[in-house]
Amino acid sequence: MLTRGFATIARLRWLVLLSALGCAVALGLAAEAGNRAAMYTAVGGIIGCGGLVLLAMRYRPAALVPARDEPALIDPPAPHLVMQGVMFTLMCSVLVIGKVGAVLDREIGWPVDAVGSALVLVGVAGQWYLALGGLGLRVRPDGVVNRQLFGSLFIPWEAFAAGFPVTPAKHRLNVYYDRPELVRKRGVLVSRDTLPATVEPIRLAELIQDYVRHPERRSAIGS
CATH class of the missing domain: 2.30.29 (PH-domain like)
Incomplete structure (x- = not known):
């Protein structure tokens, strides 16, 4: 059953990542408005995704698959990379969205917040690139x-x-x-x-x- 689930995650990776992005934005805005349950939900999601990453790393597809862009056989999408992308996306709700107001208003320490948020976003972009394929x-x-x-x-x-x-x-x-x-x-x-x-x-x-x-x-x- 787990094998089937991981295969589905890999096949629907665009939908999984976009859903995670929507959840991250909603949870981040709710947490910024003072909703503690949203913050706890985001942290719980990050921890849960970390556990799924460890499980998914044991999943091994049987064989390479045909490429769409050239005559070649390529690595199939990796579910653990998709779940890493989800985990990093949810981290944005905790580490980035709450800093946007401080950066825009140039509050004390805003340059540090801006650099930290930029690094997190670069990490998220890198994880999405890995999850969506192209490497391997x-x-x-x-x-x-x-x-x-x-x-x-x-x-x-x-x-x-x-x-x-x-x-x-x-x-x-x-x-x-x-x-x-x-x-x-x-x-x-x-x-x-x-x-x-x-x-x-x-x-x-x-x-x-x-x-x-x-x-x-x-x-x-x-x-």
Whole structure:
């Protein structure tokens, strides 16, 4: 039942996040007007979302899914990232909305409130970007791409070791090369030696191994 629920959260991620935004605004305005129940509700929601994030991190879809924007197989939406987006959005009701009046009226300490609120909003925007997709693994006809927030890694099929290109580990794949000079890395915090596995690592490893050993099948990727 939990698996089905997390799959639904991932599929309806836009609706979930927009609903969280509406709740955050309503709770923040009510709390600013002196409604303590609204504040307690927001804090309880944040704590509850944190618990759901921990549970959702154990959810692993079986396989990659076809991309809409190019011929590729990509990571399916991650429910724990959606719930993190909800949690950060609810945090706005506690940390940001109550500061808006102080900033607009330039009360004592308003620059600190303005900077703090801006940082929270940037964090929320980042969480929404992660939740809505665009990052993660892409298996394409020309190779494997790992897109992360601060960098990316492109591994052409020719770069992989022919015998054992990848081996599965917990939440990741270990990568081995015959021609490491073909690998292209941009940015920071992206490893050349591992790939993230948001789906079942064993099935993902088998998929990549199959395309390394059978080049004639690569043209059908994502079709």
